[in-house]
Amino acid sequence: MLGCHDLGRAPENALVVSVEQQSSWVRRFNPLSPMATPRWPSKGGIYETLMTFNSAKESWVGVLATGFSWDESGTVLRLVLRKQVKWSDGSLFSADDVLFTFELMRTHPGLDTGGVWKHLESVSMTDAGLEFQFKAVHAPLFDGIVQTPIVPKHIWTKVEDPVRYADESPVGTGPFTQVLRFDPMIYELGANPHYWEPGIPKVKRLRFPAYSSNDQATLALVRGEVDWAGNFVPAIDTTYVRKDPDHRRYWFARTGTMVFLYLNQLVDLFKDVDVRRAISCSIDRERLVDIAMFGYTRSAFQSPYSDGFAKWEKSPDQKITGCESLVQKSRDALKNAKPLEILVVSGWSDWVRAAQLVARDLAALGLDVKVRTLEFGTWFGRVQNGDFDMSIGWSAEGSTPYQLMRGLMDPKLALAAGEKSVQNWHRYGDEEAGRLLEILARTVDEKKSLEIVHQLEDRFYATLPSIPLFPNPSWAVFNESNYTGFPDPKTPYAGGSPNALPEAALVLKRLAPVESQP
Amino acid sequence: MRKKLLNYFLAGWGALTLNFILPRMMPGDPVEATLGRLKGRLTPEIEAAIRSAMGQAEGNIFEQYWNYLSGIVTGDWGVSVVRFPEQVSTLVWNALGWTLLIAGTALILSFVIGTFLGVLCARRPGEGLDRWLPPLLIFIGGFPYFWLAMVSVSYLGYSLDWFPVRHAESVERYFDTTWELVLNRAWHAALPIGTIVVASLGGWLLTMRNALIGELGTSYVQMAFSKGLSERQVIFGYAARNALLPSITNLGMALGYVVAGALLTEIVFSYPGQGLLMLEAIRNQDYPLLQGCFATVTFAVLGSNLLLDLLYVFVDPRTRRGGDES
Numbered sequence: 069m070l071g072c073h074d075l076g077r078a079p080e081n082a083l084v085v086s087v088e089q090q091s092s093w094v095r096r097f098n099p100l101s102p103m104a105t106p107r108w109p110s111k112g113g114i115y116e117t118l119m120t121f122n123s124a125k126e127s128w129v130g131v132l133a134t135g136f137s138w139d140e141s142g143t144v145l146r147l148v149l150r151k152q153v154k155w156s157d158g159s160l161f162s163a164d165d166v167l168f169t170f171e172l173m174r175t176h177p178g179l180d181t182g183g184v185w186k187h188l189e190s191v192s193m194t195d196a197g198l199e200f201q202f203k204a205v206h207a208p209l210f211d212g213i214v215q216t217p218i219v220p221k222h223i224w225t226k227v228e229d230p231v232r233y234a235d236e237s238p239v240g241t242g243p244f245t246q247v248l249r250f251d252p253m254i255y256e257l258g259a260n261p262h263y264w265e266p267g268i269p270k271v272k273r274l275r276f277p278a279y280s281s282n283d284q285a286t287l288a289l290v291r292g293e294v295d296w297a298g299n300f301v302p303a304i305d306t307t308y309v310r311k312d313p314d315h316r317r318y319w320f321a322r323t324g325t326m327v328f329l330y331l332n333q334l335v336d337l338f339k340d341v342d343v344r345r346a347i348s349c350s351i352d353r354e355r356l357v358d359i360a361m362f363g364y365t366r367s368a369f370q371s372p373y374s375d376g377f378a379k380w381e382k383s384p385d386q387k388i389t390g391c392e393s394l395v396q397k398s399r400d401a402l403k404n405a406k407p408l409e410i411l412v413v414s415g416w417s418d419w420v421r422a423a424q425l426v427a428r429d430l431a432a433l434g435l436d437v438k439v440r441t442l443e444f445g446t447w448f449g450r451v452q453n454g455d456f457d458m459s460i461g462w463s464a465e466g467s468t469p470y471q472l473m474r475g476l477m478d479p480k481l482a483l484a485a486g487e488k489s490v491q492n493w494h495r496y497g498d499e500e501a502g503r504l505l506e507i508l509a510r511t512v513d514e515k516k517s518l519e520i521v522h523q524l525e526d527r528f529y530a531t532l533p534s535i536p537l538f539p540n541p542s543w544a545v546f547n548e549s550n551y552t553g554f555p556d557p558k559t560p561y562a563g564g565s566p567n568a569l570p571e572a573a574l575v576l577k578r579l580a581p582v583e584s585q586p
Numbered sequence: 587m588r589k590k591l592l593n594y595f596l597a598g599w600g601a602l603t604l605n606f607i608l609p610r611m612m613p614g615d616p617v618e619a620t621l622g623r624l625k626g627r628l629t630p631e632i633e634a635a636i637r638s639a640m641g642q643a644e645g646n647i648f649e650q651y652w653n654y655l656s657g658i659v660t661g662d663w664g665v666s667v668v669r670f671p672e673q674v675s676t677l678v679w680n681a682l683g684w685t686l687l688i689a690g691t692a693l694i695l696s697f698v699i700g701t702f703l704g705v706l707c708a709r710r711p712g713e714g715l716d717r718w719l720p721p722l723l724i725f726i727g728g729f730p731y732f733w734l735a736m737v738s739v740s741y742l743g744y745s746l747d748w749f750p751v752r753h754a755e756s757v758e759r760y761f762d763t764t765w766e767l768v769l770n771r772a773w774h775a776a777l778p779i780g781t782i783v784v785a786s787l788g789g790w791l792l793t794m795r796n797a798l799i800g801e802l803g804t805s806y807v808q809m810a811f812s813k814g815l816s817e818r819q820v821i822f823g824y825a826a827r828n829a830l831l832p833s834i835t836n837l838g839m840a841l842g843y844v845v846a847g848a849l850l851t852e853i854v855f856s857y858p859g860q861g862l863l864m865l866e867a868i869r870n871q872d873y874p875l876l877q878g879c880f881a882t883v884t885f886a887v888l889g890s891n892l893l894l895d896l897l898y899v900f901v902d903p904r905t906r907r908g909g910d911e912s
Contacts, residue, residue: 079758091862094669102636104620104670183631234671252680253858254757277757280856284752287744445871448618464629471629481630490621490633 082256082273083551083579086288086297087566091280092252098235099217100172100179106235107255108276112570114240114257115217118147118166120570121467123323123542124560126379128467129574132161132218132241133197142205142512145213149197154262155220156238156245163193168221178231182212205510207517208470215570243269243577253278270580271551289545296554296575297545298567300418303362308545315549319556319564320364323376324540325463326472327419329410329426330494331534334485335457337405338494341532343398348535349391351429357538360422365538372476372528373469374539380469382522395433407436408457411450414441419460422537426460451493454485462540464491468517470508473524477501477533496533542568553579590895594888601884606654609876610647618871620667658881664874668866674878677863682845682882684754685859688775689848692782697837699783700790704833705826707791708798709817720795723788735781735854742777749777752856778851793836797829831902838894842887 087108099110112120118133133147153161170191173180187206192199200213220239227233237247243265246258257274277293279285285299290308301308301318309316331338331347338344353367368374371385388394408430412423420441427437437458442450451459464471471491474481479497483489501524508520544564546554555564555575562574620636657663663674707716726734743751750756754774761767801807802825810820849861856862860879867875 079760091856091866092858094672096670102620102632104668178635181632181635183629183635186631232671251757253753253755275758277753279752280862281853284856287751291744444869445612445618448621452618490630 079275080273081550081581082275083271083576084275084277084293084295085566086279086285086294086299087276089281089285089299090278092278093250093255093276094234095236095247095250095255096234097238097247098230098233100169100181100219101231101233102178102181103231108566109242109244109569109573109576110238111217112242112573113244113576114238114242115219116240116242116573117215117217117570119214120574121211121215122561122574123376123563123568123571124321124555124557126376126467128214129562131570132166133214136214138512142207142510143202145200145202145210146194147197147200147214150264153241153264155222156240156242156260156262157220157223158262159220159222161218161220161241163198165221166198166218167191167193168224169216169218172219172224172230173216176231182209182216184209184212184216188213205512207512208466208468208509211467217570242573244274248273265577268577271576274576289547292547292549294545295547295549295551296566298543298565299545300543301545304364304545312547312549316545316547317554317556318545319554320541320543321557321563321565322365322374322539322541323563324374324542325376325465326368326372326374327422327537327540328372328461328463329535329537330451330456330459330461332454332456332458332493333482333495334454335408337401337408340398340401341530342394343401344532344535345388346391346395346398346402346433347430348532349388349394350433351426351535351537353537356422356425360418360425361538361541362418364541368536368538370529370532370536371525372463372472372536376465376539377469377472380518380521380525382525399434402434405435407438409438409440411440411442411447411456411459413444413447415444423460426537452488452490454483454487454489454493454495456493459493460537461493469521469524470505473501473508473521473528474505476528477524477531478505494534496531498527498531498533501527501531549582551579551581594892598884598888601888602655602658602881603651605877605880605884606651609871609873612871620870654877663878663881666867666875667872668870668875669872674874677875678860678878678882681858681860681863684857685845685848685852685861687754687771688778688851688857688859689782689844691775692779692786692848693837693840693844695779696783696786697790697833697840700787701794701830701833703787704791704794705798705821707795708802708829709821711795711799716795720788720791723791727785727788729785731781731785732850732854734785735778735851738777738781739854750774754858774857778848778855778857782848782851789836790833793833794829797832798825801825801829834897834901835894838890838897841893842890845883845886 085108088105093107095107096104097106097110097114099106099115111117116131118131120129120131122129130150132150132153134150135148137146138144139146149163149166155161174185177185187203187209189201189203192201202209218241223239224230238245240260241264243260243263244257245260247255248258249256254275254277256276259269259272263269277288279288282299285297286301288294289297289301290311292312304318309318331344333339353369357363357365357367369385369387371381373381410423410427412419414420420439423439427439430437450456451461464475466472475491477496477498478492479499479502481489481492482495482497489495504520504524504527508517508524511517511520542563542565544566546564548554555562561578562571564575566572617637621633661675663678666672666674666677669677703719707720710716739751743749750773755767755771759770761770807820807825810824845860848859849864851857852859852861853865860882863875864879867879
């Protein structure tokens with residue numbers, strides 16, 4: 069009877085990807101609807117975007133568009149479209165499809181997750197491609213426009229309600245468009261027969277088994293059943309790599325978002341910058357990274373930037389100096405403080421450990437701090453409503469630090485108590501930073517943007533609105549026994565994590581089966 | 587009888603109402619759960635788009651309640667939020683099959699085996715089998731079930747590689763014959779069923795053993811013995827039948843919880859049943875799905891109790907007279 073579970077026909081070779089943790093799959097590939105996450109890799113792999121951001125090199129890669137330019141006023145963005153691109157049903161892709169997609173987002177605000185029509189005046193066709201006319205200069209809009217997945221007009225005009233549309237059999241321009249199999253616990257995608265890049269993709273089949281938890285996903289990885297995964301693996305060198313060091317590797321780039329200790333400005337104690345500094349001083353970051361994060365990341369002392377924003381950084385991150393006098397200065401304020409709580413989501417074990425270590429460090433300052441773990445919904449509600457003392461949380465992503473800085477210090481987002489804010493949970497507003505953010509939004513010139521971002525960085529250092537702890541690693545685990553060509557720090561043609569779409573589609577296009585495979 | 591049915595109706599209505607109220611008392615809402623999954627990509631603009639797409643809950647709370655109740659009756663349980671655009675009834679129905687397979691089989695197996703072992707132990711109390719089997723099973727049953735299941739996954743599934751560690755069938759494989767598929771599913775169900783049986787055997791054994799020992803001491807049994815009947819005839823013909831009543835009561839109770847009771851099993855073994863579905867619904871604050879899952883549990887518990895009430899009339903003649911009043 070042993071080995072009974074191996075009954076049945078062995079499957080064809082396929083690249084096995086473990087990316088979302090779900091107990092079963094729903095057949096849904098609509099890349100635009102925010103109702104629910106579409107199946108991987110809808111955004112980028114099935115439906116391509118105009119351009120894709122390479123987080124490892126911090127640069128843009130052309131996909132459906134081959135280039136872009138701004139006019140002098142900075143209110144017109146021109147994109148050159150790639151020629152000879154076909155949809156997976158064989159019909160020709162054109163600027164008309166792009167126009168249609170943006171029109172769809174205008175008529176259905178529910179699809180406009182990038183908020184592009186807040187700043188966009190109109191879109192029109194040109195000889196080479198498209199022209200986006202802005203209402204006023206708003207440079208951060210670039211991300212939203214070029215990373216919009218483009219859908220085919222000839223199919224989607226017939227869709228009655230594109231927001232609720234499931235899109236079970238997608239027609240896209242991406243490298244993988246054919247749904248070969250779809251069962252509740254597994255689905256498979258096949259290569260697009262009409263893909264525009266000759267000879268690409270070399271992988272002919274993708275397979276996605278449903279792993280319901282991180283434990284299950286890790287178990288499958290360790291057993292060698294998965295080729296590419298984007299989940300956290302405890303003690304990865306001993307549990308995973310050691311079993312087959314020639315083929316198994318990982319790349320935990322520090323390009324995720326910075327993890328902060330947020331200090332709520334509604335608590336009087338935290339209004340004093342010296343107190344905030346003293347708190348930052350007292351946290352033993354090395355121990356934090358070692359114990360809470362298994363040494364998978366680095367410490368962050370003062371800089372709000374993960375490695376994903378390296379090119380915007382003015383001065384490299386340094387340890388805080390003059391800690392002793394700072395702590396001395398705020399000793400009285402700290403001694404008389406009422407008991408405080410750090411909120412963290414229960415089950416997010418790395419952050420829970422981090423919160424416990426922070427609480428211990430703060431106790432040395434004379435503060436009475438307790439860690440409180442909450443269910444995600446409760447935590448998220450309280451944090452957004454400003455109903456907390458301290459909390460550990462993520463920060464905003466983006467191709468520039470605009471969203472990040474906005475979330476940290478924009479006075480427009482520093483709402484009153486009880487008002488719900490999706491960013492700037494700690495409710496810190498700095499007028500000077502607000503002014504700089506407005507200028508940054510109106511600047512398209514890269515050199516000028518850099519100058520303003522540097523000034524914002526100075527503001528951050530001067531005010532320390534929240535305490536940086538460590539950059540969240542971008543989880544990427546590879547097994548090159550069957551397929552090779554994954555990126556690494558030496559060949560950073562893309563970041564390695566399958567979680568980052570549309571970027572991960574760049575990796576899918578590079579992978580190739582190992583020659584000697586039977 | 588009419589009174590009894592009215593009681594069931596009231597209990598059902600109360601449970602369904604609680605089922606409507608409780609999820610709404612949880613902090614947050616489905617929209618927020620969706621927002622939370624976006625993490626760093628979340629900006630005020632995206633929030634606006636999602637709220638506009640998902641809309642606010644339809645109607646005020648009374649309208650929602652009315653729609654909910656009428657939906658339960660007509661079978662329209664709404665659309666799941668997390669599994670959008672799947673119908674809740676389809677999801678629940680699919681999951682129910684798997685749960686009944688493992689939890690139902692496990693219940694029947696542990697009832698039959700446990701009760702039979704109970705009879706064997708009761709024959710010679712304090713000697714032979716009875717000396718070591720009940721303590722051993724109680725000892726095993728005393729472990730937290732979660733731990734027992736994890737150890738079996740880790741040792742039997744992972745280290746020895748004798749059993750599959752997830753799913754209800756080998757999803758990667760293609761099956762040409764039904765026979766292959768059935769065997770494969772049985773193999774996947776073996777460990778989940780096995781762990782439940784091992785953990786619950788002790789309870790059944792003790793119930794039967796204790797009831798039977800008591801029964802063997804009564805005068806009618808003594809009389810049967812003195813009339814010269816064999817031990818086998820006495821135990822299976824008289825004593826065991828009467829001693830079975832408490833076990834049957836327990837079985838009826840357990841039957842109702844079969845639908846919900848395999849929660850831990852399904853989580854550890856990643857088995858696609860009702861328990862895993864319920865967990866997902868709670869995590870994502872999927873009200874329609876949550877209501878569907880709880881309604882199923884409500885119906886299962888009430889239904890099995892009703893069944894038990896009816897069954898008692900046949901098993902225990904004494905209850906028949908009590909029911910004559912209506």
